[in-house]
Amino acid sequence: MILVFRQGCTREEVAYAEEKLKAIGMVPHTLCGVERTVIAAIGDERKTSAEELSIIPGVENVLPILAPYKLASREMQPTPSVFHIGGSDSPCGGTSNRVEFGGKTIPFIAGPCAVEGRSQVLEVAQAVKEAGATALRAGAFKPRTSPYQFQGLAEEGLEYLAEARDATGLPIVTEVLTPADVPLVAKYTDVLQVGTRNMQNFLLLRACGAIRTPVLLKRGMSATLEEYLLAAEYILAGGNPRVMLCERGIRTFETYVRNTFALAMVPALKEKSHLPVLADPSHGTGVRKFVPPMTKASIACGADGILIEVHPDPEKALTDGAQTISVKDFAKLIKESRAVAEAVGRTV
Amino acid sequence: MILVFRQGCTREEVAYAEEKLKAIGMVPHTLCGVERTVIAAIGDERKTSAEELSIIPGVENVLPILAPYKLASREMQPTPSVFHIGGSDSPCGGTSNRVEFGGKTIPFIAGPCAVEGRSQVLEVAQAVKEAGATALRAGAFKPRTSPYQFQGLAEEGLEYLAEARDATGLPIVTEVLTPADVPLVAKYTDVLQVGTRNMQNFLLLRACGAIRTPVLLKRGMSATLEEYLLAAEYILAGGNPRVMLCERGIRTFETYVRNTFALAMVPALKEKSHLPVLADPSHGTGVRKFVPPMTKASIACGADGILIEVHPDPEKALTDGAQTISVKDFAKLIKESRAVAEAVGRTV
């Protein structure tokens, strides 16, 4: 931690701060400049916070040196995490294919926004598999902005998803909304998705840390990189190492898209963390026409996987139709994505 | 709903859209301009969404006419809601004073960020009461950005809060983090607080709608006015009418504050909704020095209550010390606020 004192601070204030820093196990080095006195404090910053130290009398500003997350960092693990989902050892006991994340191949997790019924899920699962998808996504529990909108089929939806897995071999990715539902959802799914609005639902993160099912943690709509990796840290600190990150668009002043797809987050996360980083161009833009170009852009800048909304008949989708592409367009996109992946030394 | 078609749309596309609108009970009026064809559809928009209609072939843009919330709106109830918290009929069965919200008097809900221990809570409750506070706030369950930070005393903290209420008569406002904890927290508190990070935790909102304890719903860090009132709608639709709103700062590019205190939200919410609107200058700025001027600004622009962090010794606070004011400064602020309140025809 670097403590910068206001101009004209007193000796007593500096001495008091030195004592305070020693008391929490840090070693203060005090430097007196012409305009400012500065204390550089060496030690484990994670025991304190910039905010906590900023209220020491005479201190004008506190600058942290270390990132506040540890298990999620590249320093903890310098090489990228590579792990699989699904397979014969999937915690849900399903019979899905084993799909690797973090390696050379870029998996596509495709499917409708919501599970709307048995036949819809079985149909779309078969269709996206044929088109080249490696996992199936669909929500049985839906977080909806308005209480008057469709809220999902709940456990019935989970059953259909499990049936679709049995039929196609595609591992399942589905969202869980609350800690109490974690055991239920984990019984059916290969990957638990923690959605954007729950990125800082810390009790849910803890519950996900306490199980062995891999977790897909989506970035919050206004989360900084640091807050995002701290959210992942909650899960990792609980003992669950299989965490996937996913850029899905942030909230800014832009209105021609539903969200601003902040794609530089992909290389940035990969620099700071060893965890696989996916991209979700469907929510990332919210506009169907922009999904294909932004999928290719995601691959070009290094995404380790793609999460994408596909529906047999997007116009009839109960939720998120405006950003959902058709199965036909998805099949075309997979082909085009393959070419881009090869251009950057990867495969789809 | 207004459906704007792209230039060069076909007759068939327009006819198809007309049928689709009729099918959901709306009456389409089609207008052919030189540059664009437009359908103005009259009826209950809340059965559909702009997004859903935007995927009709040929449609370029959909503009909603009505707000998507209803129970929270001024149209539902043209006069401001006035209700009390605490009192002999408080659902928690406590013995607190009755405090009115939405009326001429502006209550101050004051207290530390977190319950840190029994004596701290009892001491601060007594101190803020003497300074002029009308309710006590403190968190027993704390949502913290990092897993390595203090997470609250949980039920032990709730017990201390109840004891502080008995000692001072101040009604209690405390946060609940997850639906499963609602009955527990409601047993102790006069008001359930739903925090910023949970504004769109829809299961929590439903759980709060199912009980009779008043709810203080804080605005999400990147929530629009419409999303915010839809979140309130979840609670109201559950049958719980006592919902208080609270502007607490949003996330923008500004860095000299922790959050940008968007105070025009106060008159804006009061124009659209009948619910009382509070302001939280502590989180709204995140900087102790700005709390007094922004408290006075909140009152000047019409806030119906103030939520404020006060600690006997802010430097020793376990959480949020940087934005917490001392009891002495709080007593001074209450006096200054009283003068501003009178200048705008209200009382503190």
Add this chain to the structure above:
Amino acid sequence: MILVFRQGCTREEVAYAEEKLKAIGMVPHTLCGVERTVIAAIGDERKTSAEELSIIPGVENVLPILAPYKLASREMQPTPSVFHIGGSDSPCGGTSNRVEFGGKTIPFIAGPCAVEGRSQVLEVAQAVKEAGATALRAGAFKPRTSPYQFQGLAEEGLEYLAEARDATGLPIVTEVLTPADVPLVAKYTDVLQVGTRNMQNFLLLRACGAIRTPVLLKRGMSATLEEYLLAAEYILAGGNPRVMLCERGIRTFETYVRNTFALAMVPALKEKSHLPVLADPSHGTGVRKFVPPMTKASIACGADGILIEVHPDPEKALTDGAQTISVKDFAKLIKESRAVAEAVGRTV
């Protein structure tokens, strides 16, 4: 400057950085922690920049200690600047009243968005004077988002403004758009306004620094506090000390207002700078109904002046009608503002 090295940096990298810092006149103090090596460099940071030093090999992060502005800072001048505009020594040679800024009294600069004609300006000048305004604002050169909108009356408009000053004694505040027009506009006006879109038009700032006319510099729509004070620094560094700042709303994700009125900027600027800080609730919100409450909020949090759009018939205004209040509403607002000003120890 604090230079934080990446984990595993080499001795050579640290030595190289030390040399580099010495070469620009700074004194490096190197501290080797367990996780990181840090150099605290003492000296005049303004000769370099964090960005420039961040590219030294091995450096992961650079943290500045000092603010990059100097003349605008409280350190340069610990007490608030108090100065007047207009009066017998006004550089334009007019005959306006002398109006003080930065003192106990809070001046209201009122008038229409644009000069639309001679009689409009004379009428509104007389009306706002009677209502209590202390200066007149109106644009003769209008920056307009679309090339198809009214662009202002140019010099003809300036002449009407000068005539309105002669008739009422109100000093004139009007915008200048480009360096080449500075001498022309300065010939007519008591205060040059540099608008939001020009806050970083550095040649215009230099031109304003080279004359003696006071300058009202509005905050840019996405300017940080630091960028804003650096813009003021351009004018001050040119030798023109009479610079007024003005918060006028920033661009965020909010849509119920045209801009987000970031009022905590008022106490923040007053803490960092000695310059007077005004507030513009008309642009700050963009919504007429919110102008009165936000004017009172501006005064309550310490604004040193109010800039406000008033039109005899807002519905007929050629520009900005949606945020303009009527003369009648303005007269009422002045009265209400007076009460709030007195409540915070000031006068209107």
Add this chain to the structure above:
Amino acid sequence: MILVFRQGCTREEVAYAEEKLKAIGMVPHTLCGVERTVIAAIGDERKTSAEELSIIPGVENVLPILAPYKLASREMQPTPSVFHIGGSDSPCGGTSNRVEFGGKTIPFIAGPCAVEGRSQVLEVAQAVKEAGATALRAGAFKPRTSPYQFQGLAEEGLEYLAEARDATGLPIVTEVLTPADVPLVAKYTDVLQVGTRNMQNFLLLRACGAIRTPVLLKRGMSATLEEYLLAAEYILAGGNPRVMLCERGIRTFETYVRNTFALAMVPALKEKSHLPVLADPSHGTGVRKFVPPMTKASIACGADGILIEVHPDPEKALTDGAQTISVKDFAKLIKESRAVAEAVGRTV
């Protein structure tokens, strides 16, 4: 335009609005719903504005149907604009190569942020040419946030740029800051760049519309798509058809980058406008490491050109070193970009 009236509006208010609309040449169609009365007004919306109509008594909301720009729109010209810069007919009379924009090939405009001296420019021009660049960029006039930073070599810099063009054949792209300098800069350069901070410097846009030199108009830091195309409209309306757009990052709450690179703007602009759309990954991120992946992402999502900062020795660059890549890295990036371009059916 769609005018939505507040609940409980009067017949007189609706009739007045109808008259008002007719008076400006629009045809009103009034629809009375249960909850709201709506007028759909057909005609040329560009003669008025939503804001202007929103102040009609009784009107709650106004929704425009048409985009406010025309010449820049796809409706004006359904196929993409393809045009060249440089060549024997370059308005500056230079002897540069002819480079096409808007076609299958994606030009790279590369060079240092600022012209620092004669040998630097000649050296870098030669180097980027050999690496594969098709045009040279460098600033002779630099807009700098602080008055204490290097401000550019002005005309001396322009002369070095012209010399570099003669030596290499690369067309020149350089920034102009103020209308008065347009003739001077146009004398030397093949393309005038209007920078981010000047996107709404309307007098500069007009001056650029009045000449024949192609213009590279960078997106403003907080500009919406509509404001951006209206800025282009200023130049087009002046009679200059060769306008290139460029996404260069926007200001949001993100801090791990200097700007948030909003790449979905590329397909969005190409959908709404026929003008070529470039991308600037250097300013778009502000971080050197992210420039190569984001360059490839720009190409993958359809950018028609790349603007990139390259310096022989980035560590010694006087400006923007943190986001500048070396010539060696640039040569490597060109190769990698070529592969991505081919994967999306284009060439570099």
